[in-house]
Amino acid sequence: MNDQLKDLTAKVASGLMTRREFVGRAAALGVTAAVANSMLAGRAQADAHEAPKRGGMMRIGSSGGESTNSQDPALVASEAPLNNIRTWGELLVEVDSKGMIENRMAESVEASADAKTWVFKIRKGIPFSNGKDMTPDDVLKTMQRHTNEESKSGALGIMQGISEMKVDGDNFIVELETANADLPYLMADYHLMIQPGGGMDDPGAAIGTGAYTVEIDEPGVRHAFKRRDDYWDADNRGFADEIEQLILNDATARTAALQSGQVHIINRIDPKVASLLDRAPNLRVESVAGRGHYVFIAHVDTAPFDNNDVMLALKYAINREEMVDKILRGYGSVGNDFPINASYPLFDDSIPQREHSIEKAKEHYQKSGHDGSPIILRVADGAFPGAVDAAALFQESAKAAGIPLEIKREPNDGYWSEVWNVQPFCASYWGGRPVQDQMYTTAYLSSADWNDTRWKRPEFDTMLNEAKAELDGAKRTAIYSKMAQMLREEGGVILPMFNDFVAGVSNDIGGWTNDPNGPVMNNLSHVKCWLKNA
Amino acid sequence: MHPILKLVAQRLALGIMLLFAASILIFAGTTMLPGDVAQQILGQSATPQALANLRAELGLNEPALTRYFSWLGGFLQGDLGTALTNGRDIAESLGGRLKNTLFLAFWAAFISVPLAIFLGLLAVRYKDRWPDKLISAVTLTTISIPEFMIGYVLIYWVSIRMGLFSSVAIINDGMSLGEKLNAIAIPVMVLTLVVLAHMMRMTRAAILNVMQSAYIETAELKGMGMLRIIRTHAFPNAIAPIVNVVMLNLAYLVVGVVVVEVVFAYPGMGQYLVDHVAKRDVPVVQACGLIFAAVYIGLNLVADIVSILANPRLRHPK
Numbered sequence: 001m002n003d004q005l006k007d008l009t010a011k012v013a014s015g016l017m018t019r020r021e022f023v024g025r026a027a028a029l030g031v032t033a034a035v036a037n038s039m040l041a042g043r044a045q046a047d048a049h050e051a052p053k054r055g056g057m058m059r060i061g062s063s064g065g066e067s068t069n070s071q072d073p074a075l076v077a078s079e080a081p082l083n084n085i086r087t088w089g090e091l092l093v094e095v096d097s098k099g100m101i102e103n104r105m106a107e108s109v110e111a112s113a114d115a116k117t118w119v120f121k122i123r124k125g126i127p128f129s130n131g132k133d134m135t136p137d138d139v140l141k142t143m144q145r146h147t148n149e150e151s152k153s154g155a156l157g158i159m160q161g162i163s164e165m166k167v168d169g170d171n172f173i174v175e176l177e178t179a180n181a182d183l184p185y186l187m188a189d190y191h192l193m194i195q196p197g198g199g200m201d202d203p204g205a206a207i208g209t210g211a212y213t214v215e216i217d218e219p220g221v222r223h224a225f226k227r228r229d230d231y232w233d234a235d236n237r238g239f240a241d242e243i244e245q246l247i248l249n250d251a252t253a254r255t256a257a258l259q260s261g262q263v264h265i266i267n268r269i270d271p272k273v274a275s276l277l278d279r280a281p282n283l284r285v286e287s288v289a290g291r292g293h294y295v296f297i298a299h300v301d302t303a304p305f306d307n308n309d310v311m312l313a314l315k316y317a318i319n320r321e322e323m324v325d326k327i328l329r330g331y332g333s334v335g336n337d338f339p340i341n342a343s344y345p346l347f348d349d350s351i352p353q354r355e356h357s358i359e360k361a362k363e364h365y366q367k368s369g370h371d372g373s374p375i376i377l378r379v380a381d382g383a384f385p386g387a388v389d390a391a392a393l394f395q396e397s398a399k400a401a402g403i404p405l406e407i408k409r410e411p412n413d414g415y416w417s418e419v420w421n422v423q424p425f426c427a428s429y430w431g432g433r434p435v436q437d438q439m440y441t442t443a444y445l446s447s448a449d450w451n452d453t454r455w456k457r458p459e460f461d462t463m464l465n466e467a468k469a470e471l472d473g474a475k476r477t478a479i480y481s482k483m484a485q486m487l488r489e490e491g492g493v494i495l496p497m498f499n500d501f502v503a504g505v506s507n508d509i510g511g512w513t514n515d516p517n518g519p520v521m522n523n524l525s526h527v528k529c530w531l532k533n534a
Numbered sequence: 535m536h537p538i539l540k541l542v543a544q545r546l547a548l549g550i551m552l553l554f555a556a557s558i559l560i561f562a563g564t565t566m567l568p569g570d571v572a573q574q575i576l577g578q579s580a581t582p583q584a585l586a587n588l589r590a591e592l593g594l595n596e597p598a599l600t601r602y603f604s605w606l607g608g609f610l611q612g613d614l615g616t617a618l619t620n621g622r623d624i625a626e627s628l629g630g631r632l633k634n635t636l637f638l639a640f641w642a643a644f645i646s647v648p649l650a651i652f653l654g655l656l657a658v659r660y661k662d663r664w665p666d667k668l669i670s671a672v673t674l675t676t677i678s679i680p681e682f683m684i685g686y687v688l689i690y691w692v693s694i695r696m697g698l699f700s701s702v703a704i705i706n707d708g709m710s711l712g713e714k715l716n717a718i719a720i721p722v723m724v725l726t727l728v729v730l731a732h733m734m735r736m737t738r739a740a741i742l743n744v745m746q747s748a749y750i751e752t753a754e755l756k757g758m759g760m761l762r763i764i765r766t767h768a769f770p771n772a773i774a775p776i777v778n779v780v781m782l783n784l785a786y787l788v789v790g791v792v793v794v795e796v797v798f799a800y801p802g803m804g805q806y807l808v809d810h811v812a813k814r815d816v817p818v819v820q821a822c823g824l825i826f827a828a829v830y831i832g833l834n835l836v837a838d839i840v841s842i843l844a845n846p847r848l849r850h851p852k
Contacts, residue, residue: 068617151583
């Protein structure tokens with residue numbers, strides 16, 4: 001089915017178009033009425049709001065699991081342990097697939113007019129799996145555990161800037177040093193699972209307010225979960241009686257398990273096999289454009305990258321279309337040298353796309369007066385899937401512009417500690433963040449720990465803070481647009497592509513929706529989907 | 535003291551010294567790798583503050599020598615300690631993995647060793663005729679293909695196309711023996727194909743070597759059948775080299791099957807070790823490394839003793 005037809009069928013399914021209209025439009029695309037109707041039937045069957053079914057054992061096969069994983073939410077850094085904590089834990093708020101805040105443990109969220117004080121009203125009568133009711137005090141303790149002096153939490157970085165947290169009756173109140181209109185998005189960080197007593201005594205106890213409890217916990221092998229009878233949101237989540245997560249780090253083992261029916265959902269399908277796998281019976285490949293992106297990053301305070309003409313030469317020399325074609329096999333979209341795309345709220349789509357241009361690359365390279373010594377690009381397979389091949393494509397197109405790019409291959413092991421954020425020019429990836437503010441604050445603020453391009457511009461920081469405090473959407477969009485253009489023209493990030501999240505889903509699975517926040521429905525597929533044949 | 539007992543005692547003492555040396559090498563090697571356990575746990579998202587906090591909690595600020603001796607002290611008292619990464623008791627998690635590794639190795643050996651020796655004998659019986667050539671060609675082909683490739687091919691044909699066995703070999707204590715064997719059937723096939731050639735060729739070569747001897751000719755002149763000559767005269771004298779190569783392959787089945795474990799997601803020790811090396815989790819790497827070293831040293835010891843027992847000249851030294 002081509003994209004236009006897909007779009008049309010989706011419109012009918014969601015009630016935006018009548019069947020008669022659809023058949024007429026499809027005919028315009030050269031499809032007979034009979035075929036159009038049968039297509040519609042198939043689509044309607046798949047997408048109609050069928051009632052969720054309860055029961056059964058859902059199995060998911062995941063990469064990103066190791067025998068070193070723990071259930072402590074603070075230490076979660078990859079997909080398999082994230083799938084684990086999603087079963088038993090819940091957050092204060094979540095970001096839904098449309099980019100809106102969905103209240104979970106919070107019943108409501110309100111900000112003061114200056115966006116400096118945030119009040120989260122906490123739901124009452126929600127039991128932890130240890131039988132006790134969750135209280136605002138548990139929320140406070142959880143947030144304290146992730147922010148206090150001894151914290152080793154992966155959320156420590158995003159929790160900076162909070163001046164005070166307190167409990168007042170049913171409310172959990174956060175006071176900020178500087179205004180932040182996006183605070184709820186920060187609270188949707190997956191590390192911040194609400195635990196009894198904040199999980200201070202036993203952070204890995206896996207006790208929370210989620211739909212499941214942990215039955216078997218063998219890190220790096222398998223994890224099994226059982227549904228709780230007293231789950232508070234049983235109408236929307238937790239349909240399977242049991243969930244089993246098998247750790248299948250090998251891509252071929254994962255696809256084989258899905259094909260032979262041993263698991264229902266797998267994450268991270270290699271783009272190289274995705275289109276082949278989609279032809280297999282009884283399953284489908286689901287891809288969703290996300291915010292994750294692959295980058296080549298240069299330190300703009302180090303020669304020769306401090307010369308903006310060198311940067312522009314490299315930016316024009318890279319062939320983005322070719323990379324999306326050959327590295328992502330079409331499962332992605334071209335980047336524009338700033339880390340934001342249409343998946344973000346407040347995105348300005350009028351910023352022109354940078355095109356591949358050997359002439360302009362040559363022109364800027366000559367203007368830079370670079371001495372012609374090799375420019376060393378460090379890369380490892382682990383930087384992003386296909387990074388070494390992407391670097392080779394980059395080298396070839398740079399050569400055509402007379403830029404002497406030299407690839408230095410680094411081992412995967414130790415890449416994140418020895419090369420990334422240390423060496424002046426290397427390959428890397430970003431998973432993206434729910435909002436623009438968080439993405440820029442994480443990696444492009446002068447004082448950011450992970451400012452991996454050494455982008456230190458006071459005027460950029462000022463704009464970031466202005467946008468943060470601005471509650472007017474149009475004004476914020478304008479500020480973010482200015483920042484994006486500044487980064488696009490002068491930044492150290494060469495961003496050729498945004499990658500899609502590609503998952504494999506058995507046709508037995510009901511309730512699948514595409515969620516740009518993260519892979520496999522933001523790692524909630526096993527909690528939100530159901531088994532049709534349960 | 536009986537000379538054999540003395541030899542075993544000597545070998546054991548030497549083995550223990552070797553293990554000690556191995557523990558130093560493993561510790562030094564893991565410490566020299568770039569990055570430390572705190573960096574590896576927190577990954578790309580590590581902030582300096584979080585790193586410092588985690589290092590302090592894990593005791594990584596102690597000097598390396600102090601850490602080594604405190605580990606050694608615990609080890610000598612039978613305490614393997616807890617994993618730095620997830621705080622689990624090492625003896626407990628390692629025990630389960632070791633059991634799985636031995637389970638897979640046992641069944642692979644159970645099938646491959648008798649099969650290899652039988653095929654070796656068959657090859658000798660039909661030397662230079664088509665059965666000999668066929669056996670050699672097939673086993674040499676399978677040993678030459680990388681094991682993950684054999685694994686993928688068997689998964690595709692046996693599991694996906696024929697729907698016979700499971701492509702995922704994850705086993706657990708709740709499964710019956712039948713279910714476990716079903717789960718490991720394909721990995722056992724792969725391992726058998728991988729180790730067959732080595733043992734088969736050595737059996738064939740060792741026996742052919744003996745067959746050149748004068749006493750075999752005598753037996754032939756007495757009118758004995760070929761298979762009987764091989765069984766009663768040639769095989770006992772060829773045992774030493776065969777046992778040696780069998781032990782080497784058994785050791786491989788225990789310590790060298792990490793690739794197969796990955797392909798089939800089998801919860802054995804290899805994958806467990808690799809995960810912890812990647813995270814620089816020194817106590818776990820030490821424990822795994824020592825078990826692997828002990829298996830190697832132990833099996834070699836067994837091979838030596840068997841060759842001595844099989845050879846009267848070594849059994850009764852002058």
